[in-house]
Amino acid sequence: xxIDSSAxxxxxxxxxxxxxxxxxxxxxxxxxxxxxxxxxxxxAILIASRRGLVDKETAEKALDLADRLAKINLKxxxxxxxxxxxxxxxKKETKxxxxxxxxxxxxxxxASYLASVDERQSKIxxxxxIKLVEx
Amino acid sequence: MKLIxxxxxxxxxxxxxxxxxxxxxxxxxVKKEMEELKDRVEWPTxxxxxxxSRVEQAKREESVGKVERVLKTMPQVPKxxxxxxxxxxxxxGH
Numbered sequence: 001x002x003i004d005s006s007a008x009x010x011x012x013x014x015x016x017x018x019x020x021x022x023x024x025x026x027x028x029x030x031x032x033x034x035x036x037x038x039x040x041x042x043x044a045i046l047i048a049s050r051r052g053l054v055d056k057e058t059a060e061k062a063l064d065l066a067d068r069l070a071k072i073n074l075k076x077x078x079x080x081x082x083x084x085x086x087x088x089x090x091k092k093e094t095k096x097x098x099x100x101x102x103x104x105x106x107x108x109x110x111a112s113y114l115a116s117v118d119e120r121q122s123k124i125x126x127x128x129x130i131k132l133v134e135x
Numbered sequence: 136m137k138l139i140x141x142x143x144x145x146x147x148x149x150x151x152x153x154x155x156x157x158x159x160x161x162x163x164x165v166k167k168e169m170e171e172l173k174d175r176v177e178w179p180t181x182x183x184x185x186x187x188s189r190v191e192q193a194k195r196e197e198s199v200g201k202v203e204r205v206l207k208t209m210p211q212v213p214k215x216x217x218x219x220x221x222x223x224x225x226x227x228g229h
Contacts, residue, residue: 010217014206017214024199030191044220053216058209065202072198099225118218 001133002107003031003074004116005040005099010135012041012065013048013058018117019135026133027073032110034102035076041066077106085109093124104130141177157186 003026009015011023042063049059070076079086082105083098089108090101100121107114107130115133116122122132159182161169169178 004221006218006221009221011206012202013212013217014209015214015217016211020203020206024203027202028192028196028199030195040221040224043224044217047220047224048212048216053212054210061205061209065205068198069202073195097225117215118222120222 001026001029001031002103002110002112002114003027003033003037004103004114004118004121005037005044006118006121007115007133007135008033008037008066008069009041009044009062010117012062012069013045013054014062015117022133023115023135026115027069031074031115032106032112033070033074033076034082034106035078036099036102037074037076038066038070040099041070082106082109095120096124100124104128141180144180 007023010018011020011027014020045054045059045062045066048054048062049056054062079102082102086098086101086105089105090096090098093101096104100118103114103116104121104125106112107125108128113131113133114122114125115135116125117135126132169176
């Protein structure tokens with residue numbers, strides 16, 4: 001499975017209405033991701049804290065969880081290794097940012113499922129024939 | 136290609152990295168069968184790979200266990216929060 005930043009942040013912020021047990025099982029098996037997941041997740045948690053969506057203590061806990069999972073449960077692929085292919089992929093889809101394309105490309109390349117809670121990214125991935133994890 | 140991979144693997148592990156010995160007891164019957172199959176099965180390499188893989192698996196399970204315990208102490212955020220925050224950041228500059 002390839003995990004997108006949106007899914008990791010949803011898990012670490014304890015977001016409602018997600019199948020937390022299922023995400024846990026998938027993470028126990030190990031997942032692949034782009035190394036930008038660390039920066040994107042930290043940034044999202046920081047914004048959540050600044051906007052008062054979570055208190056400071058919760059934000060720090062969420063960051064610790066994301067950091068732990070990235071180090072132990074994820075195989076991180078350096079974005080520099082795939083960036084040219086990712087750029088080509090993003091050029092074909094006007095609604096695809098490089099960030100979205102990094103995860104879609106990894107799922108495509110490794111023939112893996114994609115775990116994302118982002119609607120736009122999921123739709124484009126599905127259109128490309130990538131199977132999605134229902135979380 | 137597979138042979139070269141095994142040779143490189145063995146050189147790296149046996150010559151370059153410090154190794155420790157792990158002993159495992161098996162029945163005489165299994166030991167005899169292992170002996171008979173030693174030309175087909177590279178036992179040290181396969182057992183080493185299995186142990187390494189199992190260690191990684193156990194570490195991942197322990198990690199998720201710790202994460203789940205912390206999640207139980209945290210308040211929940213509404214559905215869609217993570218997707219919105221990540222999306223905003225990705226789309227900024229578009």
